[in-house]
Amino acid sequence: MDAGHSYLLSYRPKPLPDELFSSWLIRVAHAQGLKLQTFCHMMWPEAMIWNRDCDRCASPELRSSLADMTGVAVARADATLLTSYEGILFRRSVKNGHTKWILPLGVFHRVRRRNGLQYCPQCLADATPYFRRAWRLSLYTLCERHQCLLRDECPHCKRPVHPHRGEMGDRKRMAPMGNEFCWMCGGDLRDVGLGKPIPESLLSLQRYHSSLLKRDIGVSSSGDSCLYFDCLAHILQLVTSKRPRMARFRELLSQGSGVEITSIEPKASCPLHFDAFSTYERAQILQAVAWLFEDWPGRFRALIILGKLRSSDLSGEHKQLPEWFSSAIRRPMRYKANLLPGHRPFRGNPESSEFEDGFGPSEFLRSKLVPADYTETKTRIGADLAREGAHGK
Numbered sequence: 180m181d182a183g184h185s186y187l188l189s190y191r192p193k194p195l196p197d198e199l200f201s202s203w204l205i206r207v208a209h210a211q212g213l214k215l216q217t218f219c220h221m222m223w224p225e226a227m228i229w230n231r232d233c234d235r236c237a238s239p240e241l242r243s244s245l246a247d248m249t250g251v252a253v254a255r256a257d258a259t260l261l262t263s264y265e266g267i268l269f270r271r272s273v274k275n276g277h278t279k280w281i282l283p284l285g286v287f288h289r290v291r292r293r294n295g296l297q298y299c300p301q302c303l304a305d306a307t308p309y310f311r312r313a314w315r316l317s318l319y320t321l322c323e324r325h326q327c328l329l330r331d332e333c334p335h336c337k338r339p340v341h342p343h344r345g346e347m348g349d350r351k352r353m354a355p356m357g358n359e360f361c362w363m364c365g366g367d368l369r370d371v372g373l374g375k376p377i378p379e380s381l382l383s384l385q386r387y388h389s390s391l392l393k394r395d396i397g398v399s400s401s402g403d404s405c406l407y408f409d410c411l412a413h414i415l416q417l418v419t420s421k422r423p424r425m426a427r428f429r430e431l432l433s434q435g436s437g438v439e440i441t442s443i444e445p446k447a448s449c450p451l452h453f454d455a456f457s458t459y460e461r462a463q464i465l466q467a468v469a470w471l472f473e474d475w476p477g478r479f480r481a482l483i484i485l486g487k488l489r490s491s492d493l494s495g496e497h498k499q500l501p502e503w504f505s506s507a508i509r510r511p512m513r514y515k516a517n518l519l520p521g522h523r524p525f526r527g528n529p530e531s532s533e534f535e536d537g538f539g540p541s542e543f544l545r546s547k548l549v550p551a552d553y554t555e556t557k558t559r560i561g562a563d564l565a566r567e568g569a570h571g572k
């Protein structure tokens with residue numbers, strides 16, 4: 180084969196809905212009956228693909244070459260990368276370093292040292308198991324389709340999931356193992372017990388976030404989603420802060436929400452903050468935040484009073500915070516702190532309607548009124564895929 184030149188492959192798998200670049204590339208290689216490394220070496224002998232996070236930084240040449248070979252539009256190939264969240268989840272992705280919300284892989288040569296790729300055991304039981312783009316986000320802890328917690332390690336050997344290493348380094352093994360098996364121990368990744376039911380508040384919050392990321396229906400069309408996600412990251416940073424004052428806040432939040440988060444130890448001087456926690460820990464923290472959002476700003480203010488926090492404790496060094504957050508920490512504290520055990524939580528906050536500035540807690544609450552199956556409707560990208568699938572085979 181002629182390296183790097185465009186021609187159509189005999190077998191041309193297209194990216195599946197929300198498929199991650201690396202997952203697609205693996206399927207393309209295996210569809211030709213080749214090992215992944217052999218395929219990549221034949222096609223792009225000079226390219227550095229697996230010794231970096233290719234889902235973040237695959238070169239434009241690699242993307243367009245794979246798009247040409249498989250007969251898909253370059254825009255569709257680009258949509259498999261994590262950089263496609265630019266302008267929606269974060270403003271710019273960081274080329275060399277950590278991008279907020281993206282789970283770090285801890286790439287060291289061809290090894291990944293961190294649990295940066297999550298998966299749903301039930302989605303991997305589909306006829307064509309593949310890895311989703313959203314599974315690389317710290318914001319995602321659930322599969323909305325199967326309503327189960329995502330996993331971030333092999334249930335057997337507890338190693339991170341590395342689908343690209345399925346047959347790597349094993350000369351005898353020609354056939355790939357399949358995405359549903361652990362590269363290290365060969366164990367079945369789907370082999371997990373039934374987990375606890377997912378709390379409704381956590382599911383609703385993730386659905387809200389999905390609708391923002393997909394620019395979906397059910398939320399207002401105006402607003403700056405990056406500003407919302409920046410502020411959410413700020414709140415998560417406050418909740419997981421090592422500062423003693425914020426430890427008290429975490430304790431009160433745990434008490435009020437009934438979600439155990441006090442034992443979730445912030446990593447010492449870890450610049451990754453929330454993105455460094457396990458899936459289970461992030462799910463706990465997000466559930467506690469969902470509880471705050473369900474009666475914003477009443478519950479948040481009550482914690483501020485009980486924790487004797489100043490607005491400077493809460494604003495941090497953030498220059499730009501949305502009005503729904505800055506007014507919640509700025510306004511006079513008129514609420515009675517009745518969140519201690521034995522007291523009923525806040526209900527029907529009279530000020531909720533004041534916070535109408537685009538994406539935020541009040542819109543999250545409104546989105547909960549949209550019928551739950553709205554996540555099943557085809558997104559813009561989903562509809563494009565369906566059209567292309569119908570004509571492009």
Ligand SMILES: [Zn+2]
Pocket residue numbers: 299300301302303322323324325326
């Ligand atoms: Zn699933």
Ligand SMILES: [Zn+2]
Pocket residue numbers: 333334335336337338361362363364365366
């Ligand atoms: Zn394993």
